[in-house]
Each structure stands twice: as structure tokens, then as C-alpha cells.
Amino acid sequence: DAGITQSPRHKVTETGTPVTLRCHQTENHRYMYWYRQDPGHGLRLIHYSYGVKDTDKGEVSDGYSVSRSKTEDFLLTLESATSSQTSVYFCAISETSGGSYNEQFFGPGTRLTVL
Amino acid sequence: AQSVTQPDIHITVSEGASLELRCNYSYGATPYLFWYVQSPGQGLQLLLKYFSGDTLVQGIKGFEAEFKRSQSSFNLRKPSVHWSDAAEYFCAVGTGTASKLTFGTGTRLQVTL
Numbered sequence: 001d002a003g004i005t006q007s008p009r010h011k012v013t014e015t016g017t018p019v020t021l022r023c024h025q026t027e028n029h030r031y032m033y034w035y036r037q038d039p040g041h042g043l044r045l046i047h048y049s050y051g052v053k054d055t056d057k058g059e060v061s062d063g064y065s066v067s068r069s070k071t072e073d074f075l076l077t078l079e080s081a082t083s084s085q086t087s088v089y090f091c092a093i094s095e096t097s098g099g100s101y102n103e104q105f106f107g108p109g110t111r112l113t114v115l
Numbered sequence: 116a117q118s119v120t121q122p123d124i125h126i127t128v129s130e131g132a133s134l135e136l137r138c139n140y141s142y143g144a145t146p147y148l149f150w151y152v153q154s155p156g157q158g159l160q161l162l163l164k165y166f167s168g169d170t171l172v173q174g175i176k177g178f179e180a181e182f183k184r185s186q187s188s189f190n191l192r193k194p195s196v197h198w199s200d201a202a203e204y205f206c207a208v209g210t211g212t213a214s215k216l217t218f219g220t221g222t223r224l225q226v227t228l
Contacts, residue, residue, distance in 0.1 A: 031214055042205060042218040043159075050212075058215075090158060094214040102214050103149065106158035 147209030
């Protein structure tokens with residue numbers, strides 16, 4: 001299994017509070033991704049990173065920010081959590097080889113509940 | 116824009132029966148296609164992928180999928196389902212740069228004994 005950990009694994013918070021989720025990898029992969037998973041929607045990309053300090057938005061980026069100061073860590077921040085951000089959040093990693101597409105490896109997920 | 120459609124939200128099959136999960140994609144170029152499986156409370160695990168070449172690809176756990184360009188489909192099959200195959204299955208298409216993926220909404224498979 002790819003070395004990907006997410007912390008915390010579960011979190012309950014209140015509306016309006018800031019929340020930071022951490023993804024840590026030991027594979028030295030270039031690309032890292034944050035998804036949210038909701039019933040009926042599958043997985044939707046929030047943000048992704050293509051290198052240290054290089055990030056870009058996905059399809060559902062509103063209300064989220066990310067940072068990547070080291071290759072191994074990718075942080076997802078909800079500046080002011082809302083109930084609509086209650087979800088399961090997955091981190092994924094991928095490597096690049098000669099410009100070819102590569103599979104993504106997924107972490108175990110973080111279940112976030114915003115009350 | 117790219118999209119993936121999994122028309123079956125929920126499928127129930129008997130153990131030992133054959134299985135086919137449908138996936139249709141919309142993408143302008145030659146697609147990179149994936150099937151992932153998610154067991155309850157777990158992350159996603161790659162079952163198989165199609166990049167080019169032989170349109171019938173073999174994956175783990177006895178699964179296979181066939182790429183049909185004319186039908187924009189990438190259906191997942193297994194000849195004989197085991198109770199442990201009960202899970203949610205996601206089809207995905209690789210989109211653009213950075214190996215990004217667009218996922219379908221998933222098909223939940225229930226296996227009856």
C-alpha cells in the first residue's frame with residue numbers, strides 16, 4: 001500500500017470555526033489531491049498540487065484553501081466551516097513519468113462533521 | 116467538458132453470478148480510464164486501468180474491463196462474484212494535466228448468498 005496518512009481521521013466541529021486537515025505521504029510523489037465524497041456525487045476534486053508551493057483549484061474549491069510547503073505534506077483548510085462542508089475528505093497522490101498519466105493512490109479518508 | 120456516467124446506482128447479484136457494471140464517459144481526446152473499488156469505511160483501491168493498446172484489460176481480484184470507443188464505454192465485468200466483492204465501484208476518466216481524475220457517482224454492489 002502507498003504510504004499515505006490523513007489526520008485527523010474523524011472530526012466534529014461547529015459552524016464558523018477553522019479546520020485544517022493534513023495529508024502526509026512517504027512516497028515522494030509529485031502530485032497530491034484533495035477530494036470530497038458525498039452521496040450521489042462520487043468524488044469531486046477540491047484542490048490539487050503539482051509541486052511544493054504549486055497548487056491549483058479543482059471543481060469544488062469555494063470555501064477551501066490548501067498549502068504545500070514540503071513534498072510530503074498537503075494541508076486542506078476550511079477557513080470558516082459550514083454545514084455544507086460536512087463530508088468525507090480523501091487525499092490522493094500520483095507520480096509522473098515521461099508525461100504519461102498515472103494512477104492515483106488514496107488515503108484512508110477523514111470524516112468531517114460540521115454542526 | 117469531461118464527464119463520467121454510471122447509470123446504475125445500486126446492483127444486487129447472487130454469489131457466483133456474473134457481474135457487469137456500466138460506465139460511459141465523455142471526453143474529447145483518447146481517454147485514460149480507471150475503475151476503483153471502495154469497501155465500507157475505506158479509501159479507494161485501483162482495480163484496473165486503460166491507457167492504450169488492448170481494449171480488454173485485466174485487473175486485480177478477477178475483474179476485467181473492455182474499452183469500446185464507438186460506445187464511449189468502459190464496462191467492468193467479473194464472471195463469478197464473491198461475497199467479498201460487495202463494495203462501491205467508481206469509474207473515472209483522466210482529464211487534462213497533472214493526472215487529474217473525473218469520477219462517476221459510483222455503483223453500490225450488494226451480493227446475496
